[in-house]
Amino acid sequence: MALSDLMAVERNEDGIAAVLGILKQRFGERFQTGQSIREQHGHTTTYIPNQMPDGVVFPETTAEVQDVVRACAEHRVPMIAFGVGSSLEGHVNAPGGGISLDTSRMNRILAVNAEDLDCTVEPGVTREDLNKYLRDTGLFFPIDPGANASLGGMAATRASGTNAVRYGTMRESVLSLTAVMANGETVTTAKRAKKSSAGYDLTRLLVGSEGTLGIITSLTLRLQGIPQAISGGVCPFPTLDAACQAVIATIQMGIPVARIELVNGLQMRAMKNYSKLDYPEGPCLFLEFHGSDASVAEQAESFGMIAEEQGGGPFLWTSVAEERAKLWDARHNAYWASLTLRPGAKGLSTDVCVPISRLAECVAETEADIAEMGLIAPIVGHAGDGNFHTLVLMDPNDPAEIAKVEAFVARLNMRAIGMDGTCTGEHGIGQGKAGFLRHELGHGVDVMRTIKQALDPLNILNPGKIVRVA
Known part of the structure; x- marks a missing residue:
């Protein structure tokens, strides 16, 4: 996907100015507009340019998240939920400006139900902090994407990682969640039962939605026993x-x-x-x-x-x-470690996933592409479920090199889709993969757009990601 293909989001200058004043009065020092903190919250670990929000707010409760959402909805201002900023496809960029909603202070472990092998946490709890807390219970949370990501962010991007071949992904691990929707109302998607046939599966709808349908404020997670x-x-x-x-x-x-x-x-x-x-x-x-x-x-x-x-x-x-x-x-x-192979270069990390029977073929063709195009691009993968990553080392200031890397990534994504796989096994769509979603899902993208427009008619929840609305 070329940078020119990124979804444009129109700025609402009057609305943004109004919301900045409202949030400053409401949150005081927990609302920041300094350039460095805004750059941090537009942070992206891809080569996609940093697109800063206009302000960063640090809510501590679901009610405070509702206050932010209602103010932004009234003035039609974008909101982007932020965990720890470890996402890889431009998920936290703010192409139309707006407010970054940092959940790091919502970091309480609300309940551990050891007998039922589940727990309820706020979205700012990280996976490492949760496992430290659980250590004396004989339980652990197995999803391990590598980075010490927030659990809210992991649910939003449907993360997985090294343990997925045995324990599954966030899709299987989230039993229920509470989210603030675009109108400021909260919804709890399920109870703690291990299975349910009660209506639409709202939990799975919000898991993987990348903050475009609602802002997660608590999660009930499935736990596992620590192996002997x-x-x-x-x-x-x-x-x-x-x-x-x-x-x-x-x-x-x-x-x-x-x-x-x-x-x-x-x-x-x-x-x-x-x-x-x-x-x-x-x-x-x-x-x-x-x-x-x-x-x-x-x-x-x-x-x-x-x-x-x-x-x-x-x-x-x-x-x-x-x-x-x-x-x-x-x-x-x-x-x-990979960055040491080309000092000064920036790494573009991309992932695909194919049926396990096609893994060897897909990896071999990818290595052939790397050699043919003269790239430095090591490969590592969660091979047990057919998912692998390629980190392409590049000079982000060289347009010719950027074009070559984009061509390589496009070939990789289309190869995986052609093998009945996916353009992203765990990184998510964000901005970087949006151009490949229709190739993979066809008219399914139109269904996604319909859902987005129904739940977020003003297009204020992380706009410019996954599907094009306007």
Whole structure:
């Protein structure tokens, strides 16, 4: 998608001026208009230019969120919900200006129902803070996108991550939520029951809507028991195709792997240097198994035999927590490690997801594109569910290079869609992927637009994202 394709949103100067005055009076020091804080809240980890809001408000309760929404609705001013700013497709940019609604002070854990394996939290709670709180209960929240994202933001973008192959995504993990809609009214989408046939599934409608349909103010989340035993390790392979074939065989054999992460040779070189790993510089799989002492050993041995059949190995695994932590820290720091491959460059992180049977083919064709176009672009992925990421290193000030990178991303997205996959497995649409949504869903985009217009007729909730309204 070219920068020129970004959805334009007209500024409402009179409305913005009025809302700035209202919020300053209502929130005092919890409403800021300084340039640096506005730039931070237009922050995007893509090459898409920063589009600042006109003000940043820090509500602490659902009632205060309602106050902000009602003021903005009265004056037709855009609002953009903000978690920690770790999204990757321009989700928090403000193309028409307006108000950034920072949920970081809504960070209370409201209830933990250990017997029912669920909890209720405010949107500003981060996944790491929740798991620290849960540590003594024997429970944990398994969704791990890598960044210490806010749970409200993770729900809004339908995040997943390294554990998705076993525990699913935010789609499966959110039992219910409360949101403030565009008219200032609140809606609670469900009760705490583990299943329901009561009407439309409003929870799933709002999960993944990227703040375009409502602003989440609380979430009830499904929890999991902390495994008795965890083992993990790294397995090298002679080729990326062999690693992908091992992933496919592991999933098809029903081995209940908790994490199975694909790293190509270039990414492994960067991770070795950055995180001081002592592993071969070639394609590797990072794995983790959860269960009893006996079951994790059995799973590791079964995978080792699969790897050997593909020419891989040896599979070096461990149940020592400190050694496993070092491996996953390296995996989570892959983004920063990749930037060392081209100092001074900016990384454009993009993701696609395909049926597991097409993973090897899609990755191979993507590597061929990278070589053909002369790009530096390491690959890493949540291979167990067919999802992989490519971080393209580029000079954001070079128009010719930007055009080449955009062409590469477009080819990658269209390849995944052509394989009956998706242009985004977990990053979301935002601004960066909006141009590919109709290719993927056809007239489904028109249905989305109808829903958006029904729930947000003034187009004030994160406008310029997902679907074009005007």
